[in-house]
Every structure is written in structure tokens, then in C-alpha cells.
Amino acid sequence: MLRYTLTRIGQAVLVLLVMTVLLFLLINLMPGDPVDNMLEGNPSLTAASAAQIRELYGAGVPLPVRYWNWITAAVQGDFGYSSIYFRPVAEVLGPALGQTLKLMVATLVLSVPLALLLGSLASLRPGGLMDNLISFFAFASISLPNFWLSLILIIVFAVQLGWLPASGTPLETNPPIWLEVRHLVLPVLVLTMFFVGPLVRYVRASMIETLSSDFVRTARSKGLSEPQIIIRHALRNALIPMVTVLALGFGGLFSGSLVVETIFGVLGMGKMIFDAIRYVDFNLALIGLLLATLVTLISNLLADLAYAWLDPRISLK
Amino acid sequence: MAALLDVQDLNLRFPIGGGLFRKPLTLHALTDVSFTVEEGETLAIVGESGSGKTTLGYAISGLLTPSSGHIRFGEALSGAVEDRPVQLVFQDPFSALDPRMMVGDIVAEPLRLAGVPNKERQERAETVLGQVGLNAESAQRYPHEFSGGQRQRIAIARALIADPKLIVADEPLSALDVSIQSQVLNLLNKIKRERSISYLFISHDLGVVHHLADRVIVLYLGRIMEIASREHLFATPSHPYTQALMRSVPRIGRGRRQPGQSLKGEIPTPLAPPPGCVFHTRCPKAQDVCREAVPVLEPAPGRPGQMSACHFKD
Amino acid sequence: MMIAAPASVAEIQDAHSQASGAATPLLRVQDLTIAFPAAVGREAEVVSSISYEIGAGEALGVVGESGCGKTMTSLALMGLLPPAAQVDGAIWFDGRDLTKLSARAWRSHRGRDAAMVFQEPMTAMNPVMRVGDQIAEVLVRHEGMSKRDGFSRAVQLLASVHIPSPERRAQDYPHQLSGGMRQRAMIAMALACRPKLLVADEPTTALDVTVQAQILDLMLELQEQHGTAIQFISHNLAVVSEIAHRIMVMYSGRIVEYASVGDLFANPLHPYTQGLIKTLPEMGQPGSDLYTIPGTIGGKRPPGCRFSNRCPLADAGCRQAEPALREVAPRHYVACHKVN
Known part of the structure; x- marks a missing residue:
């Protein structure tokens, strides 16, 4: 019973990992760019700070690297910032x-x-x-x-x-x-x-x-x-x-x-x-x-x- | 005369259970089974549940692939494409027929698979329905309109239509009422006389086997215990298991039974067959040798045609 | 011997027992009729006015094919008929008419006075309850035992039906037992409160022959030990002949013949009984054609004698009046116009 439960928990972790990849890919396929949204909402942002924000959000970095950065932070409990609530997720x-x-x-x-x-x-x-x-x-x-x-x-x-x-x-x-x-x-x-x-x-x-x-x-x-x-x-x-x-x-x-x-x-x-x-x-x-x-x-x-x-x-x- | 079917050292094992991290168990369904079926012969396979008799029928019909050994069909069977060498008749006449198909189509299905034109299929279906004692109108009706015995006739008609040389019949009578059993039994006999067909007749009912079989194989836990002509097997059973089976069958006219003659215990699991003779756990004659050495299937003393796998055969 | 007016078996046997001074039988079924609201293609009456009796300690075999009413008759003795069933007539058991019992009285009858063993040992036990608990439940219900005492008694009962290592088996769930062992456990459960009558409905049909022989041995042994009366139902004449004192042959809701085992096989009188015996493969020459009873079971009942459409002896008279069950030799009853 214990062994079964542990195996099942292991399987669940595996499924969860696969899901992170799938969800990460899917969400990146979504139309719309969060930085564009932010810029629209705040016209006073300068081009320089826009570029800085883009860099912060990882624009130009390849998808696998971004995924890696995100998942390593996430397992340490850092889920990032919410862009609509301006607070940690x-x-x-x-x-x-x-x-x-x-x-x-x-x-x-x-x-x-x-x-x-x-x-x-x-x-x-x-x-x-x-x-x-x-x-x-x-x-x-x-x-x-x-x-x-x-x-x-x-x-x-x-x-x-x-x-x-x-x-x-x-x-x-x-x-x-x-x-x-x-x-x-x-x-x-x-x-x-x-x-x-x-x-x-x-x-x-x-x-x-x-x-x-x-x-x-x-x-x-x-x-x-x-x-x-x-x-x-x-x-x-x-x-x-x-x-x-x-x-x-x-x-x-x-x-x-x-x-x-x-x-x-x-x-x-x-x-x-x-x-x-x-x-x-x-x-x-x-x-x-x-x-x-x-x-x-x-x-x-x-x-x-x-x-x-x-x-x-x-x-x- | 050449054998119609030649089975040599047939073994069938299934892996059971197992998973990512566990070794599956092995179910020993059939072990070292060898026999032949002659043209026009009825060979009965007798055994209790777990003996492997149904598995054997499936292996011979090609529904299961043996783990090792040979199943060879003789030259008589290499005929036209539509002549499937083996046809099956199952135990349960209620689930064996597709309820949404008309009887004529059910019966003609083996021909359809062989590409026979529609008109010829219908004619042959009606002919064969007639041969099993159903009228031509039956072809236009659905299985639920028929009784159990009639459905078994339909199943037999389906088996017969492609003109097979061998019919594997798996307990074809046991789902039927007593008075209907004899009708179907007579039908099987009639077909055999008219067509010189061979049967592999799988049954647990020794009375039926005695009536129909030319030779009998007694199977226990996937191994042949005894193989003999009907006369010898019933008159002078050699293997202790065969003897126990004969004693267990209830008979009329003996009056109330005398308790204490029945075989002890139950058939062990085929997942862990006993070492040595597989029957030794229940055998009244078992000695040390039986627990160690697997007995060879060899002629009973003084009866060369009667083979028995027992260290102490009669 | 001729009887002028057809009398019911009960009346005849009444005369018998008075004559011989015997006590009243344990069970006396009188003109029992079981009917269901008419459905398309089905006869409303599944059992039509049957009468028979079972003495204390007697084993009665009931033989017949599907639709003959043998199972319904057994369920009637236990009050287990489907709610839609309409029951007529009387079932005298130990001085009481069971058909008049209240629901509450039925519940104290079931499992204590009479118990039942069913055909399918695989499905007849609760799959999620330990075998010992299932047996103990009867004792808790009827003997007022505590659960604990009931369980230890259950272990003894499992031992009495020769189940090896009963302590462990009592802790097992049904799926951990083989078919034969489950049927033994069912018998232990049925006999837990020492009922006067055991109703066994095809108890060996689902079992292999060697196990069937063991179960028949066990039933004989227990019957001799406890003097339990048995109503043993089967489609198999041979099985019944090995356990019963008397046999009742049923066809299409009627008793067609009723006699001791010896009389029935030595001198079967009803054409249906004769047919049943003659169709047995062991009765024929190997390879020859067996005797067959023509026609099929089920379908619409013919007028007059219900067997007349399959009977080789039937004439116009048979198709007009239904024959009554009469005693044609001492304690040998038959319902046929053609038997003198």
C-alpha cells in the first residue's frame, strides 16, 4: 500500500512535469504580448524602460532557456510576478x-x-x-x-x-x-x-x-x-x-x-x-x-x- | 492414412500481471501437449476448469499463438482459399451471435470474408441452414427470435458453411437444456456421418464424450494425463485422475451416493503448478517419486494404444 | 389401483399419514400457484397449483428444465419471490402457513427455520465482506450472539464443512476462495442456525465434477448429522438421484411425476420423465442417435396437457383436459391421461 502510494506520487510528479512543459508551450503560443499590454496601459514608459522590461521578461531568449529559467525558479518557490495584480503570484x-x-x-x-x-x-x-x-x-x-x-x-x-x-x-x-x-x-x-x-x-x-x-x-x-x-x-x-x-x-x-x-x-x-x-x-x-x-x-x-x-x-x- | 492435424510439443504460457517494476507471473496454460487427429475422427478433450482445454481449442483455431511447438494441418486441408481448415463452435449460443445481424448473414459470414459473391452466399446459407434443421425463412430473422438450441444450430451452420475439415466445438451443449442437448448431439453425429468431418470436442461432460468421441484426451493443469480410445478409457482407465473423474460423475440408478469416494482437494493454480506430476497433490497413489519426477506419457501396461502419464499407472 | 375422483396429493398423503399414523410432514405445499402480471410472450402462471410434501430429514429432488417453475417454487418457500409475484394456495411449514406470514415473521423464518444455497458461489457472497463476518451475521441475527462470538462460531462452522485452515479462511474475502470452497462456506452459512429445511437451488451446477462430488458428499454427511430436510433442485437427473429420497419432475409449472428415486428410475411412467431418462447420452449406444423429445421448451402452452405438443402418446383427449396428479402405485404419482 505504502509502496503503491509512493509509486503513484512519483507518477503524479512526472505528469506534473510534463504538464509544465505543455502549459509553458501553450501559453507562449497565446496571442498578445504582456509587455505590449503594459505599454498600452502606461504611455509614460520610455522606449528604454520598455526594452528593459522586455529583457526582464526574457524577450529574445530561446524558449527552452526561458522554460529552464522559469522551472528552476518555480521549484525554489519563486513563481514570478503577476502582471495584472503587480504582486508575487x-x-x-x-x-x-x-x-x-x-x-x-x-x-x-x-x-x-x-x-x-x-x-x-x-x-x-x-x-x-x-x-x-x-x-x-x-x-x-x-x-x-x-x-x-x-x-x-x-x-x-x-x-x-x-x-x-x-x-x-x-x-x-x-x-x-x-x-x-x-x-x-x-x-x-x-x-x-x-x-x-x-x-x-x-x-x-x-x-x-x-x-x-x-x-x-x-x-x-x-x-x-x-x-x-x-x-x-x-x-x-x-x-x-x-x-x-x-x-x-x-x-x-x-x-x-x-x-x-x-x-x-x-x-x-x-x-x-x-x-x-x-x-x-x-x-x-x-x-x-x-x-x-x-x-x-x-x-x-x-x-x-x-x-x-x-x-x-x-x-x- | 495421413493425420489431419498434428500437434507436437505444444506449450502455451501467458505472462500475468507485472508492471513497471515487477516481474510478471507466468501462467502455464499448456505444457508439452502432443496428439494427432485423423480424418473423420472425433477427438474429445476432457478436463475441469483450469485444465487448459479451452486454451487448446483456441490455439488450434489460430486464436492464440503457441509459445513453442507445432500445430500442423495435413494435406487434406490445403484446399481453396475459402476453405478455412478449422471452424469454431462456442459454448454460449446467446453471446456468440451478433444480435444486429440477420441469421443468413451470420451463417454466410465466413464466405463473405472469402469473397464469395452475394447470391451464392445466400444459396449456400439456406442449404446449410436446412442441413442443421432450420427452414430457409430463418435466414431473414434475427438471433433473438430463436431458442438456445436453435441458436446453437445456427452457430453450427456458420461453422459448416465453409466446408471445414475440422470443427473445434467448445462445450457446445453445456448451455442447453437436457432435452435440447440430445437434439444437438444427434445433429453433430449426423454431420459427421454425412461429411466425414473431424471434431475436436471440448467438454467436461463424460456422458456426452462417451457417446460422441472416438478417442479421448484427459487434460489436467495443462498436461495430458491420458489419451486413449473411448472403449479403453471408459472400460479400463489407466490414470488415477481419469479413474477419479469416472467415479465423480453422478449416475442414475445407483441410489443415494456413498460418501467418501470423491477426490480430495481442488485443482492448483496454473500460476504455480506443482513440481513432478502435477496431479500428485490430489492423487491417492502419490509417492515421493511423484513429487519429483514428471511422468512420461507412455503406453499403459499391456495396452499399447492407451497412453498414460503416471508413475503408477494401471 | 384407480382413484375415481382426482384428489390433490396433499389429501392423498393425508390419508396415507393417517393410515400409517405418521406425524405431519415438515413441509406441505398445497395447491401452490405463482403468477406474475402478464407480459408479452410469457405465461402469467409460472407455477400452477402444485402440491407436495417433505418429511423431517427427507431429501426431495426437484428436476426440470428451464421454465418449469422449480426455482420459483424454492423462492416461494423462502419468501424471496419478486414483489410482483401473486401467490395462491398454502405452504404449511412446521404447523404455520407461510403464505400468511408478515414481513417480520418471514425474516425470522429465513435463515433460522429454512435456509438456502444458490447456484453461483462466485456471486452469492458479498465481495467486500469477510467470509467469517458473513456467516457470523446469521448468528447475530437469529441467535442473538455478539459479533465476536458469531465469528468464532463461524470458524467452527467452516471447519465442519471441511475447509482447511478455517481461522485464516474466515478472515478472507470471497474472491480469495475457490468456487468449491465458497460453496462450502455458503453451506456453512445456511446451516449455521440448524434450519429444519435446506433449499438448494442447483448448488453444484457451476462446479467441476470432482468438486461437485465433494459438495454432494458434504451435503449427505451434514444431512445425516443434523437430520436437515432438503429440497434439492437441479436440471440434472443423475445429480438428484444421488442425493434425494424422492424425486419430483416438473414441466411447465406443473408436477408431472412424483415418486421415490427407486420407483422413478425403475418404472418411469410419465412420457416426459421417460424422455428425460432416454435422452441421457449414457443411456444410448455410442455413436447411435439418441432419443430426443421433439419440439422446444417455452413458447405458448398448448391447451389440455401442457406436454401434449411434445408428447409421442398425445391424442385429442390430451389436448382437451389437463391431467390431474394421481397416485397410480403406492406413493407414486403421475399426471398423464395415458397412464392407467
């Missing part, structure tokens, strides 16, 4: 990462148990009333656009009822925890609604299949009650295929909550990466995208470990 990305992780963890903590509960309930009597209601909810969750749901929730809970703030981040510099939670409620609700629908569908399908399997019949023939059969026998087996779905969803959530972040004014990873690419902020975009890769790699590794923990037939040797 690490300082910019740190809080954004924090915001995104808060949103993601809260969304997961809410949606996984909810999906297990709703999916299992729906699977008990496929085609029954409960199943139809839950399926309706799941389809609504899948098909309601994020921005629309966000706006509706803001109108209802922030504007009309005034119960919750409309923004995702408190204005205070050092807000107390309860205030932060209050601000997170609406964006987390929207993200949960977005995340839970497909999960419910998967749990339901997986549970229906598991409940019709031979070993569930065996469990019935032993005289176990339905709750015992579902909790002790069916659920764990049904969970196994869910792990992949969760891991994939997690990666998507990391950089894919752009709309929600924008509407609720949360400066998270989705918005950060989007802005960085839009305004040709090389350094920020590179590290942001690499972080997204890293999260996907980590969630896949966790998924594999979870597989081995859930399913004794898989041995991670």
Missing part, C-alpha cells in the same frame, strides 16, 4: 486557493451524503413516487443554469427576505467565522445543487444494480431487514463505482466554478485563471493551471486509494 493565488477550497469542501460535505440518501431512497422502488420526485429533483439540478439559480437565490434570500448576504466574501479584513459561513451559504447552495444531480443519478443506478445482485438475495435469505441489507451489504458495493465520478467532479469543480465565483464576487481559482488568461498574465495562468492539474492528480490518487479501501479485490501492491 504566490501572494495572489494563496487566498484564491483558500476561497476555492472552502467552497469545494463545503459543497462536498453537503452533496455526498445528500446524494447517497436521495439515490438510495430512489433505488428502493424504481418507478415509485419517491423515485419520480427524486429523479425530478436530479434533472432539475442537472439542467438549471448556474447563473439563473444564483440570481434567483440572491433575489429571494438576499434582496427580498434579507436573510443572507448576496456576496460570497465578507468585506471585513478579518471576518469572524460565522460571518464567513453566512457569506458562503448561497454560493455553496448553488454549487451543491449543480454537483448533486449527477451524483444522485449515479447512486440510484448503482444501487438498483446492486440490490438485484445475488449476494443481496443471499442477505435476504439470511433474514436480515431491508435497512441492514442496504447499509451493510448494498451501499458499500454501490459506492465503489461512485469514487471515479466523485474524483472527476472534484477536478471540474476546482476550476469550473467560474460563473458562481463571478456572480457572488468570490475571488477563487476559476475566476483567477480566467482573468489571467484573458489579460495574458503568463505567470499567474501557468501556476493556476498547474494547481488545477495538481488537484485533479491528487483527487485521482485519493480515488484509487479509496477503491482499495472499499474493495478488497483490488490489491495495491
